[in-house]
Amino acid sequence: MHISPDFLRRVAGVAAAETLPRFRAQGAVDNKEAAGFDPVTEADQQAELAIRRLINAEFPDHGILGEEHGSENLSSSHVWVIDPIDGTRAFISGLPVWGTLVGLTIDGEAVAGMMSQPFTGELFYADGAGSHYEGPGGPRRLATRKTENLAEAISFTTTPSLFKGDMRKRYDAFESKVQLARYGTDCYAFAMLAAGCVDIVMDPGLKPYDIVALIPIIEQAGGIVTTFDGGPAENGGDIVAAATPQLHEAAMAALRN
16 A cells, blocks of 8 residues: 555644644653653653644545554554654653654555654655655665675664563573664664665564564665564564565574574
8 A cells, every 4th residue: 555655744744743842842851661661751641642633634445553552443454553753761861863754554564654753754654555754865766785695784773781581591692692782762763774774673572563664664775573483473472574585584592692
């Protein structure tokens, strides 16, 4: 299914109208997790409501799964998956590496999606016909790098501390094999993979709204996204994304050892 880029731009626009005025504005931050810190802001909540209103108006028969306001009509074959601010920790820290994620699944498969970073004026999207960038430097088609070997790869993860127990040892062994390892940036790292700047992004414990929008952006740019065991990534879990199938297999092999 081909999704109009104009509709994705409109989604990005209504979200930005809620997030940008609140960015670096020192607004209130609530915690969703009693035993830890899972921040949520008014920007998260209001941006998702704005996105949902636009989707409901344009596609009233489609379902919606959102991080902040739950689900509706999930029995539909077409379901939109929303993370209004992926990287809320970056958002409340004033760092412009958060993004608005909106993806579309059809019968459980991610087919279109967008990542918008309104502070930098960037939009990364996949419309079913390709993966694209709009922003500083002008519009262009996205394409992953052709890296096949870990020794030549740049990798990202949010933080190694997310890898627990034996998996931490496996991650450390993997990291020792890559050329450069960097941390943080949430969805922005996945967008950089699609843009040909990063080769591997590996993050455990993702929710569907953390990854669904990014799957088609990466895949339609030539990359591959799966769980650590090679399964589909649409339901979240432990996720590895790579620029090429060969590099993806090398990353998974390093994790198995």
